[in-house]
């Protein structure tokens with residue numbers, strides 16, 4: 212059975228009170244609608260069709276080729292919205308699943324069981340027109356009611372505004388998720404009557420099927436999966452649920468999360484076994500953490516690769532690569548283009564931007580390296596600063612292998628410190644330093660070599 216997904220996402224989302232289209236509001240680093248697209252990818256066997264309207268260009272730009280887009284030019288209701296997908300799906304699918312771009316909690320398992328139900332019932336009887344999910348809850352406000360006959364068969368859905376008092380009291384509700392027989396759907400979508408509100412309700416398809424003597428089957432869905440997002444309050448509630456789901460998957464895969472309520476991990480983040488996330492950790496965007504790492508407390512890592520056995524404590528790490536066995540913090544900042552080789556140690560109040568620190572570099576306290584290349588086993592003394600910006604342009608600093616940079620050194624770029632050289636405390640280095648040379652002072656000059664008598668203690 213060829214199964215296609217139609218995702219409705221043309222609504223304007225006025226209650227978000229936002230300049231951003233509702234379905235693009237981020238949830239764990241992904242636009243809301245991408246959660247539904249991912250669900251649809253897991254359920255269908257072809258690219259989902261997204262019905263767009265409000266903010267369509269932005270939606271298209273963000274999803275790219277993950278969906279096929281059809282435009283609903285006028286918002287004439289959910290039935291009209293699905294109809295926009297007919298030209299691309301006709302003849303391409305046997306079953307059509309309808310879901311929504313503002314229902315990010317809906318799980319693939321739930322929709323798959325609906326599709327399976329439809330497939331079984333369709334095989335049992337060609338008269339089966341559709342399968343739908345229903346939910347039961349005590350507060351039915353905002354939902355269409357599911358009306359059943361004396362035999363318990365679903366006969367139609369009544370929108371809240373059109374309910375009689377008895378219908379309004381019904382507690383079985385329509386979450387709006389259906390799996391249709393494609394042929395029947397395309398044949399009948401055009402027959403939906405215009406509602407009093409001036410819309411074509413997809414829900415009318417249920418009553419139409421029953422009137423034609425077709426079968427409608429229903430199966431219960433978990434309540435927390437079908438809450439649509441209409442306000443930023445709903446957005447926060449959904450984020451909380453999704454965060455726990457994501458953390459649960461990491462915990463089951465071998466990651467320790469000390470306090471899930473205080474840990475924020477975006478959907479795409481990968482974390483190796485035996486890593487530990489301490490409270491206050493935010494792992495964002497395209498971030499990857501190796502094994503046996505310890506992150507936190509209170510650290511934010513964005514779009515970065517963190518190797519195995521790294522330790523990141525009370526620090527901010529953005530667009531950075533940390534190879535294995537590195538440490539940073541407390542209170543370190545790695546910015547765009549920072550690359551720490553294996554075993555680099557950065558202590559408190561260090562900042563590194565657009566620089567490579569080779570394996571074994573130590574930078575313990577209060578230092579800034581920008582646009583620098585630092586050789587193996589260099590020691591960066593406290594308060595070292597690369598003066599990489601002359602007010603107009605950025606310049607590079609190159610520090611050779613095994614260099615010892617004394618405390619409070621200013622490296623005025625462009626400048627190069629040759630391998631094995633040393634700078635004295637407070638040196639202002641304005642010229643290149645030859646290898647194995649000691650420079651001191653302001654501006655830094657080679658120190659007068661002391662005579663090496665080997666007899667100093669005696670002559671003193």
Ligand code: UD1
Nearest residue numbers: 219220221222286287288289292311354355385386387412
């Ligand atoms: C719909 C159902 C209702 C169900 C409820 C569950 C209909 C007529 N009613 O009502 O039975 O209980 O969902 O949440 O289907 N959309 C479009 N184009 C349109 C209209 C809507 O793309 O022309 C999209 C919206 O962006 C939204 C979704 O469809 O994501 C639902 O539309 P909405 O108008 O909110 O329907 P409800 O009144 O909630």
Ligand code: CA
Nearest residue numbers: 353439440441
């Ligand atoms: Ca709604």
